[in-house]
Amino acid sequence: MSEKFSPALRLADLNDFIAPSQACIIPFKGKKASSREEGQQKLLSQKSQSQSEPVKITLHDCLACSGCITSAETVMLQQQSLEEFLSHLESKKKSVIVSVSPQSRASLANHFQLSPLQVFRKLTQFLKSLGVKAVFDTSCSRDLSLIECCHEFIERYKHQNAVDGGVLPVLSSACPGWICYAEKTLGSYILPYISTVKSPQQAMGTIIKNHVCWKMGLKPDEVYHVAVMPCYDKKLEAARDDFMFSVERQGETGQEAAGPRVSEVDSVLTSGEVLDLIQLKAVDFKSLEEGPLDRLLTNVDDEGHLYGVPGGSGGYSETVFRYAAKVLFGKVIEGPIGFKTIRNSDFQEAILEVEGMTVLKFALCYGFRNLQNIVRKIKMGKCEYHFVEVMACPSGCLNGGGQIKPNKGQSAKEVIQLLEHLYTKDVMVADPFENPLVINLYKEWLEHAGSGKARQFVHTQYHSVAKSLTAQLSNW
Known part of the structure; x- marks a missing residue:
């Protein structure tokens, strides 16, 4: 099953994706393996030892990685x-x-x-x-989430300097791979930054x-x-x-x-x-x-x-940026915002300046290599962004692991470009607030x-x- 689950966090490219979790590989209740080899042997013999009660790992236990429920036959996504x-x-x-x-x-x-x-x-x-x-x-429902996210950002931005004010940057919450990673790996220090809006x-x-x-x-x-x-x-x-x-x-x-x-x-x-x-x-x-x-x-x-809305991952950064510019600074942005590539195509940023001063700085952050840089800056108190659209998959949701594999003769890169075009085909770009x-x-x-x-x-x-x-x- 490993090739079918959570490719955003797969072993195929460890220079970008997080390493697999070993957290769920416990074959029997009450028995502790004395070594890795012993534990693996017990896991392999699990089916034949019916007298021992196997541990039941549910989806709630998953780190969204490829280390456990993706390869163990005992764990089935039956529902x-x-x-x-x-x-x-x-x-x-x-x-x-x-x-x-x-x-x-x-x-x-x-x-x-x-x-x-x-x-x-x-x-x-x-x-x-x-x-x-x-x-x-x-x-x-995406437009509903976008509107709530816009409102949440405005409230946090306005109260960022208050004693119990809003925490910035706001990190988008629509990607479950990123959320699982944040909850189970990064600890409580990162959670206040994550948007509370449902996907x-x-x-x-x-x-x-x-x-x-x-x-x-x-x-x-x-x-x-x-x-x-x-x-x-x-x-x-x-x-x-x-x-x-x-x-x-x-x-x-x-x-x-x-x-x-x-x-x-x-x-x-x-x-x-x-x-x-x-x-x-x-x-x-x-x-x-x-x-x-x-x-x-x-x-x-x-x-x-x-x-x-523009953007194959839901358009969070673009929508919130446009709304914040209008509500907070009276700036109406016509046409594309124009995110600029920084370091690589999966990390882009947009800046709004008023009277020579940067008042809004947003980022698109796709893939764990980029995400870990953002997290590191937040932890050090040196993150300069007000809002970050976070996605676990490089290239965003259009490149999700559950998407259909490329047709014969198509490369993965070609498919992403085609999907970007198809995503907006037949679509009339509209303001979520006017839906x-x-x-x-x-x-x-x-x-x-x-x-x-x-x-x-x-x-x-x-x-x-x-x-x-x-x-x-x-x-x-």
């Missing part, structure tokens, strides 16, 4: 598989709703030589033929399980929500306890009582797994009829153009950016996680 998805469709016990990321649409578009809009319509038709109730576009995946999850369920007359535990994403680490994100909540039920006394706990996102399928599903069903996808899009949570106008779907979400549900309800549903918190398993292996 994050095609089989589980198909079983829910067959059982018909729950309404299945699918949300699709724009990066996955671009990947499928490249594979089938179609436009992303054609892919979205065909995929909607295909999934509904299998029994899916609705197919939505996570560009809508578009989880924002979509909370929209569907709360607001959409209410509009559709469904209970949250009656919906099975599947997100189609470019990254295997998104499966880890969906499995976090922070993204589960209790469904209230009316008890025998008539009072509300806590009911079953449900996940905002029940399962994540990668772009490649969706291709596997299409091939499994032996569908001629290119010839498939294009179905109508579900408009309830899909950014599409009457001409079929999708609303979007009618998001405006309606605030009007009907969240009140306004940064409100108590917005913080309850669209924000989260991160935790420093003790590496207890690693400690047990310290003598290997």
Whole structure:
């Protein structure tokens, strides 16, 4: 499985990616290996020694690396598989709703030589033929996350010099590989810098399980929500306890009582797994009829153009930079911001000067080699940036490990360039604050950016996680 999980942190290029974790390789409870060889032998003989109770490693224990759950056969991502998805469709016990990321649409578009809009319509038709109730576009939830991120940045910037003021730089939180790394490796000192805004995946999850369920007359535990994403680490994100909540039920006394706990996102399928599903069903996808899009949570106008923002990883730096320049300094930026490459193509920065003084300094930081430089500067108190868009994968989300592999004759570099083009094809660049779907979400549900309800549903918190398993292996 190692080649199929978390390629952002794979062993293939140790000069950029972090080393694999050894934290989860403990074959038996209550038994401590006296040496690395003994431990590995026990791990290999685990299947045959049924009298010993194996340790069960869950997604919550993962460091988003290639050292343990990616290679051990005893650990299966059963709740994050095609089989589980198909079983829910067959059982018909729950309404299945699918949300699709724009990066996955671009990947499928490249594979089938179609436009992303054609892919979205065909995929909607295909999934509904299998029994899916609705197919939505996570560009809508991305705009909600962007608005909340803009509001959060403004608040932190304004109060940065206060005694209990905002902590800068703000580090984006949409990449689960980076978040896992921060929580389990960097310690508590880095967590206050991370944005509290949920990723578009989880924002979509909370929209569907709360607001959409209410509009559709469904209970949250009656919906099975599947997100189609470019990254295997998104499966880890969906499995976090922070993204589960209790469904209230009316008890025998008539009072509300806590009911079953449900996940905002029940399962994540990668772009490649969706291709596997299409091939499994032996569908001629290119010839498939294009179905109508579900408009309830899909950014599409009457001409079929999708609303979007620049940037294959969600456009966080560009959107927040543009908004901050306008709100804080009255500067309206027309056209592209023009991020400049610093050191390498995966590290870029943009600067806003007012009267000769730098007032905003933002960065795009992709890949762990660049990330570790930023972290080092923060730890030393020498980071000059106000906002950093952080992604674990070099080239960002379009290069996620769950994307479809290059077609024959295509190089990885060529594919990234094609995906960048396809990502914006059929997209009408628009201001997230003018998105009618998001405006309606605030009007009907969240009140306004940064409100108590917005913080309850669209924000989260991160935790420093003790590496207890690693400690047990310290003598290997």
